[in-house]
Amino acid sequence: MNKRLNLFLLLSGLLSMIAGCSEESFNSDTTGSGDIRFDIGFTSAARVATDAEFESTWEKGDAIGIFAYDANNNLVLNNAKVTYDGSEWNSSDGLYWKGKTLKFYAYYPYDATVSDPADITFQVKSDQSGTTGEDNDKQSNYSLSDLMTATNTQGLSVGSTVSLSFKHEFVMIQVEVPAQALGKGLGASENMTVSLKGVQTGATLNLTSENTPIVQTKTETGNVKMYLTGKPGTDGYNNYTYRAVIPVQTLQGGSDLFLISNEGVLYKGSGPDAELELQAEKAVIFTRSLPNDIKNLHRVLIPAGKFMMGDAESIYASMKPVHEVTLSHDFYMTKYEITNAQYAAFLNATGVGEDGKGQVSYPDGKGNEQTEEQALIKIDTDGVNYENGTWKPQDGKDDFPVINVTWYGAKAYADWVGGSLPTDAQWEYACRAGTTTTYSFGDDSNELGTYAWFSYNSGRKTHEVGTKAPNSWGLYDMHGNVNEWCADWFDYYSDDAVTDPTGPATGSFRIARGGSYTGNPQMCSSAYRLNRKPDEINTTYGFRVVFLP
Known part of the structure; x- marks a missing residue:
């Protein structure tokens, strides 16, 4: 019951207007000579339920509203609901010829609140990625945003099939x-969301105007x-493809049209280069690429709280006493x-040589920022290597956690x-x-293997990041794989409640968290802390990064 769109008009390489004709028939057969029979189809194939080839289908649960007038313009069907059950169209009340x-x-x-066919108000769904309805009766908000009309004003007689x-x-x-x-943790992802920015979202419909329905x-x-x-790579798609249905309007040239949220990073995408008047029954296609920025790491928003x-x-003793901590600001943490x-990209961009030394800045404990050369990293068979003047991941280890990185190396990155x-x-x-x-x-601790690479399951080596289950906030490898450097100098806790603590101003040891591929279950707990010299180089040490919103 699908028909394929048959006309493409390309515009400026990035834009395409799509139009075409198709017709699909769905008969609703009922018993009794006075029953109304319907033949329901489309005049255009750019239907909401479409695949990569723009093939068109009705979906189970789609419902239309029907008004009918007799020869004297008396209303004999008032917003009658007709529903597609997956194979045919039916009305629960039964529809009969009256006149x-x-x-x-x-x-x-269909909208049950409509009472006047000459004055229908319609609003597209603000979240067309979602659904409306109960579990067994959910409908796509995308479908429910696609306003369509059909008329047959020939004055059909009793027994005729009503073509709509x-x-x-x-x-x-x-x-x-x-x-x-x-690589992992960078670039467009399947969690990306796209929104249209500042578009007109509502319309009024006069369904029974003299010549054709009028939409304003x-x-x-x-x-x-x-x-x-x-x-990409599924059902004929080559890219991440997003669609929305909106009323006919004029898009301004050179303005931002798209808001793209990708793993905690927000991008803006422009609309058409010049003013563009949209047309009913057609589609406009844009291609917008995210910047190839190796600094835009995938990140998770962590809400403020206690x-x-x-x-x-x-x-x-380093994990006691338990005390209340308030974090007063949201922050992002790398996924x-x-x-x-x-x-390796950082080492190459900053000109670090084979000795792994580079410049790093950090507070001196006296209110000043000091910059000095420090060892950042050491070559390792499971980490990075230096070949012909370039830092590279070891073969097959691109998406493994960096190791042998000092606190200074983590801070510099x-x-x-x-x-x-x-x-x-x-x-x-x-x-x-x-x-x-x-x-x-x-x-x-018997469940730890679902979330962590640790001494019991790691084979005493690191593993690709993100291959175990995340915590409920979407962070991977918070338990195990590698210990993660933190900003603070080490100190013992007090039992005082604190807000936004940053540790002592000076010290001898920095804190590391999370446990590693060599750690036992206790070392992988949420509270476990290590303290190490900031220049220590160890195959069990890595890190992640936080950002302010």
């Missing part, structure tokens, strides 16, 4: 975002979250531990990408993700 001849007016999607060919009164906007080969776009504007209809820090049951590929190392408190708060248990998933 010798009838004229029919129909619209989609629906016309799309709105326009479909599509944007394609190409995938990027930047309302002036109010808003943002519309688009529907992800395809991912928690109890430490572990009263621990045998280690994954920093990888070999990401760190965090500065370079515009972030910082997490404080001791930020790290534990993010790891716990609202829990008070030993681990972010509970107290049972």
Whole structure:
């Protein structure tokens, strides 16, 4: 029952207007000579339920509203609901001929509140990626935003089949975002969302005007979250493809039209180069690429809040006493531990030589910032290597966590990408993700292997980041894989409640968190702390980065 769109008009390489003709028939057969029979189809194939080839289908649960008038313009069908059950169209009330001849007016999607066919108000859904309805009766908001009309005013007589060919009164906007080969934790991802910015979202419909239905776009504007209809390599799609349906309107040239949120980073995408008048029954296609920026790391928003820090049951004094901590500001934390590929890019961009030494700045404890050369990293068979003047990940280790990195090396990278190392408190708060248990998933260490690479399952080596389950806030490898450097100098806790703690101004040891591939279950707990010299180089040490919103 699908028909394929048959006309493409390319515009400026990035834009395409799509139009075409198709017709689909769905008969609703009922018993009794007075029953009304319908033949329902489309005049255009740019239907909401479309695949990469723009093939068109009705969906189960689609419902239309029908008005009918007799020869004397008496209303005999008043917003009758007709629903598609997946194979045919039916009305739960039964529809019968009332009069010798009838004229029919129909619209989609059905709205039970409509009482006057000459004055229908319609609003597209602001989140067309979502659904409306209960579990067993959900409908796509994308579909429910596609206003369509159909009329048959020939004055059909009793027993005639009522043909209704629906016309799309709105326009479909599509944007394609190409995938990027930047490695794990960078580039466009399947979690990306795209919204239309500041578009007109409502319209009024006069379904029974003399010649043809009249649709007038309302002036109010808003943002519309688009529907992800395809991912690269699936069902014929080459890019991440998003669609939305909006009323006919004029897009201004050179203005921002798209808001693209990708793993905690917000981008703006322009609309057409010049003013563009949209047309009903057609679609406009854009291609917008994310910048190939190796600093735009995938990140997770961590909300401000309070928690109890430490572990009263621990045998280690460094984890006690438990005390209340308030983090007064939201922050972002990288979704994954920093990888070999990401760190190698930093080393090359900053001109670090084979000795692994580079410049790093940090507070001197006296209110000043000091900059000096320090060892940042050491070559390792599971980490990065230096060949022919270039730093590279070891073969097959691009997406493994960087190791043999000193605290100075972690700090220098965090500065370079515009972030910082997490404080001791930020790290534990993010790891716990609202829990008070030993681990972010509970107290049972038998479940640790689901979330962590540690001594029992790692084979005493690092593993690709993000291959175990994340915590409930979407952070991977907070338990195990590598210990993660934090910003603070080490000190013992007090039992005082604190707000936004950053540790002492000076010290001898920096804090590391999370446990590693060599650690036992206790070392991988949410509260466990290590303290190490900042220049220590160890195959179990890596890090992640935090950013302020």
